């Protein structure tokens with residue numbers, strides 16, 4: 001009896017329990033469904049908030065940038081990427097030199113002329129030279145041709161100031177590489193703009209620059225103003241920039257910006273990247289302020305006027 005009652009009770013209980021379990025499962029299932037829906041909604045909201053703030057951040061940082069011509073991570077090689085723009089009238093105010101004076105104007109970028117290893121050697125050269133002095137503000141230059149080196153609020157001549165000691169700072173190999181890179185840049189410009197390489201000349205100033213975020217102390221430190229090279233230096237016909245550090249990892253800010261009527265177009269520096277352009281008003285430009293880190297580059301300038309040509313630097317023979 002007891003046995004049967006128990007079984008019955010058990011039976012009744014079992015079905016009750018079974019029902020409860022089913023109900024429980026159903027509840028759990030629906031609550032699991034509810035919570036996964038909640039999670040999804042949360043994820044969507046989070047993604048939206050992140051996306052919106054990223055967009056706002058980029059929009060505020062990139063406010064004036066309409067187009068990026070070449071990103072840091074891209075590799076433009078072996079052929080330069082060329083953007084043609086109509087020539088300005090600036091060249092008419094100067095004597096014209098056949099085979100050289102710009103008839104085709106524009107800008108170009110290539111990562112195929114100087115290797116990253118070579119850029120690193122040149123960067124070390126710049127580091128060693130600039131370590132001898134440097135500007136008090138955020139922008140220092142070293143010009144191996146004239147010897148000019150930023151020091152405090154002015155410049156010194158490294159060859160005069162350091163005399164014989166200079167061959168403890170630079171090696172013959174450093175200078176050899178510098179000259180070789182200069183020659184390759186000249187050939188690339190001549191080839192791209194269909195010029196006679198023999199009537200294109202190196203001109204001044206041609207120099208290394210080191211820029212960080214320290215505030216400017218003199219006008220020489222204010223590198224970010226828009227300018228036209230042909231107006232600033234009448235002798236310029238083609239300007240080139242060889243970057244020695246990487247935008248994004250070595251420094252932030254510091255992008256090169258072509259300021260066109262219809263928008264601002266930027267080139268993101270990359271170690272070994274060469275950017276060059278005709279120097280007239282068709283290439284009004286500026287450098288964005290560096291916000292973090294150190295940006296190294298070389299400005300290598302060319303003229304069509306032999307009267308303004310300068311020679312390659314060399315160290316005194318050992």
Ligand SMILES: *[C@@H]1O[C@H](CO)[C@@H](O)[C@H](O)[C@H]1NC(C)=O
Nearest residue numbers: 134135137138212213214293
């Ligand atoms: C920028 O460079 C100068 C000169 O080397 C240095 O004194 C200064 O601390 C640097 N500033 C920053 C923010 O790194």
Ligand SMILES: *[C@@H]1O[C@H](CO)[C@@H](O)[C@H](O)[C@H]1NC(C)=O
Nearest residue numbers: 064066259260261262263264
């Ligand atoms: C380009 O940038 C400058 C500031 O650097 C800004 O004043 C100008 O409006 C921008 N140009 C265009 C067309 O967006």
